[in-house]
Amino acid sequence: VTDRGERLGGERHWLDRLIALIPEGGALLDLGCGSGAPIGRHLLTQRLRVTGIDAAPSLIAHCRKRLPAGTWLVDDLRSLALGRRFQGLIAWDSLFHLGLRDQRRLFGRLADHADPGAPLLFTTGPKRGVALGAYRGAPLYHASLAPAEYRALLQAQGFELLDHVVADPACGEHTIWLAQRSG
Ligand SMILES: C[S@@+](CC[C@H](N)C(=O)[O-])C[C@H]1O[C@@H](n2cnc3c(N)ncnc32)[C@H](O)[C@@H]1O
Numbered sequence: 231v232t233d234r235g236e237r238l239g240g241e242r243h244w245l246d247r248l249i250a251l252i253p254e255g256g257a258l259l260d261l262g263c264g265s266g267a268p269i270g271r272h273l274l275t276q277r278l279r280v281t282g283i284d285a286a287p288s289l290i291a292h293c294r295k296r297l298p299a300g301t302w303l304v305d306d307l308r309s310l311a312l313g314r315r316f317q318g319l320i321a322w323d324s325l326f327h328l329g330l331r332d333q334r335r336l337f338g339r340l341a342d343h344a345d346p347g348a349p350l351l352f353t354t355g356p357k358r359g360v361a362l363g364a365y366r367g368a369p370l371y372h373a374s375l376a377p378a379e380y381r382a383l384l385q386a387q388g389f390e391l392l393d394h395v396v397a398d399p400a401c402g403e404h405t406i407w408l409a410q411r412s413g
Pocket of ligand 1: 262269
């Protein structure tokens with residue numbers, strides 16, 4: 231894992247595609263929003279109402295201070311139940327911090343938070359596997375299901391897969407999924 235800094239790189243293309251599928255002024259949920267930069271900050275410039283959730287209170291405090299136009303909540307993806315639906319969802323580089331079972335369960339939660347027609351953009355690892363690495367001296371957990379399982383989970387929760395690129399060379403080798411909840 232590297233710190234990519236605060237500038238958007240190859241993510242921009244995917245964010246633009248996500249944004250194009252959300253009605254103007256729509257509500258977008260950013261799951262595992264981190265520091266809010268560069269993604270949350272970019273989304274806020276696009277006439278979207280952004281709600282970001284992250285498990286790290288320090289990161290949410292940072293978002294509240296730097297991006298007051300957004301709504302920033304300390305919450306856990308594993309128990310997320312906001313009781314409302316959004317017109318778009320993004321989980322960029324956050325799913326793989328969850329265990330495999332929690333990732334499977336998350337897809338039901340994503341559906342519970344998605345309006346009909348809402349796009350969903352997320353990244354995963356390129357293939358099934360669990361790895362324990364290190365980031366700035368702290369243990370860092372990475373887990374991914376097999377691509378076929380993500381496809382099946384999307385389908386089971388009523389999301390149509392619009393695009394999927396494994397290890398996108400134009401986007402830092404991210405494995406990217408763009409789906410849309412059936413209308
Ligand atoms: C690699 S960062 C990505 C941040 C941001 N989405 C981005 O792309 O810049 C992963 C984020 O997921 C958050 N995270 C990890 N596990 C989580 C959980 N169970 N619930 C909520 N957030 C979690 C971490 O705190 C961290 O901010």
